[in-house]
Amino acid sequence: MLTLALSFAALVCAVAARPSLNYLESHTAENESEEVRSAAIKRLLEVFGMEDPPAIHGHKQPPQYMLDLYNTVADVDGVTKDPYLLEGNTVRSFFDRLRSEQVEFRFNLSTVARTEKILTAELHLFKLRPQATSTFNRHHFCQVSVYQVLDTSKSNNTLGKKLLSSRLIPVHSTGWEVFTITQAVRSWMVDEGNNLGLHVVVQTLGGSKMDLKLIRFASGRNHHQSKQPMLVLFTDDGRRSSAPEITDPNDFAATSSLPHAPMSGPPSRSARSLDYSDEDGMSMPCQRLPLYVDFEEIGWSGWIVSPRGYNAYHCKGSCSFPLGQNMRPTNHATVQSIINALKLIKGIETPCCVPDKLFSINLLYFDDDENVVLKQYSDMVAGSCGCH
Template structure:
């Protein structure tokens, strides 16, 4: 991500149309189209994509995915706590059969085979019972979810595999969640084995229960907010390259620090230097806003609309103060440069010393909603290294 911030910021600075560092958009009129295209392609690579997803018309994301996003990220997409999310990717899939019965099938073709399946959940919305007075004596029933093993229409026991079973109150409404991880893992190994799921409802005595007693919303006759959904938690194997992984820095905050201020002695200097020159003298933490709408991505990104990546700018003059957060190596390099012991040795560089992750909620190529966490996207603070 550090490479991305530097390379993309360079493109912005050379555009010359917008001297402000607060915007990452590349004006088409002032940059060749092939340069803009290459830059967008590179940005897509940072987000693990080859092309922008094609989303037709206005789509509403599932409320579950919106709530999950708001739990793990703040309004700017910055991760609240890296331990809140299992893995780094959450995908939601709607039932492709759109059946009124209790059979469900989900197309998982957008999931890469390299992704590690951590947890898979079937979310079913239970409606109020439509039973007659004869069923009022029932208070609980057993809801079981099976993996379909054969395409045969005869639902014999040997053609299904039990995945999850639970007692469910009859006189209630709301979401019921069943773990189906084993089935999804087998589907990822052999795509042709994905024959769907089958839900069976029985009384506590073991007899089949009329579906008017336990009735789940279907993809055909109910609002999108209540449709059957598969939620998949995965890890795509991307390893963080952030500085804290090397043992040099430990992230203790989920929010970037305020820009470094000049020490009092620098504030009282003569007025011979302009404000811009003075700001460029010492290493500082400055805004760098990435606007997804100006890049042309607002059609498929749900949240956030943009985020502040921040960037580091300024010099690291001798002697390096503690406010510049120098490493021991940077301190030694600064001394060698000051003493002119080796002419080719430059002063240390002003670079991020903390990197934070952001979360993206977006529609994929199949118009499924995905929540993905990306490491090293925000410069949390700067130092001389």
């Protein structure tokens, strides 16, 4: 009897220890949901040209130049103002790695893909206010030359350098000075071993060396990050769209007579409810509806500087006969709708409601090396919808 009781108790314990059917179903659903989310995020990264999201190192302040550039080419929601404002589709910024007090600079370009075409490379130096000296009154201009270092053993000899850019600068001025150094960067991309850095030489108009107390550029060691030496690359990664974009900002609003939902945040409840109006049996005509992509919900807000999200919009509705001009139909769609209405051929569906204009967006973000990148992505926003 005791043996039977012990056997029964063991059975009860085994059943109790076994997961319930509901638990297993719930656990399986969670795993499947996580797999779908992981696959979706991976696919979205591919759309943005990345294999993995950049590592988050902390909250650094983006260079003011990159913020200003972003605001020049994009509106508050990241949508491109004019596709011809930006040279190429990618702008990368790099801070000096030598952090030397001397006029020597070196930049790590390992994050630049070999496939990217270097269009323009600029060295940005912040000229500080000159210190008061007896020579200040004698010199009003100086010659500033930027050299590519070819041989570090000849650092004090022009034979070990290649002149990249040279021009006159007012001695009394203060602010950013920009020098084009495209040739050097292109050679560095061909052979990383060629990247021995840059050297800046400051001379009087007569060719003699200037007093470094008179002409001073901010260094990465002793000055605020906002004034650090910076290399800016304008490149093209070959991912540009073949479809032309509208260049007149006013045309963007003219592409649809529908009310535009605010793009600075998620759509309102009333905007969302439009998406389901046809569930009541009232078939709506083809139109553009809100579709807000929130980078914070995706988990990307840590490395994306701007925008916080954007309204991609989507197209929904019927393309039933007769198709009015407000539905922006193609000739093919018009013929297809007629064939469908007359039932001349079996199995011919009505035309589809799809985007007929697409616009690019701009992303300002930190890469794995904490460099700030501005990138333009084509075909990201449905500008208007039509029957096709």
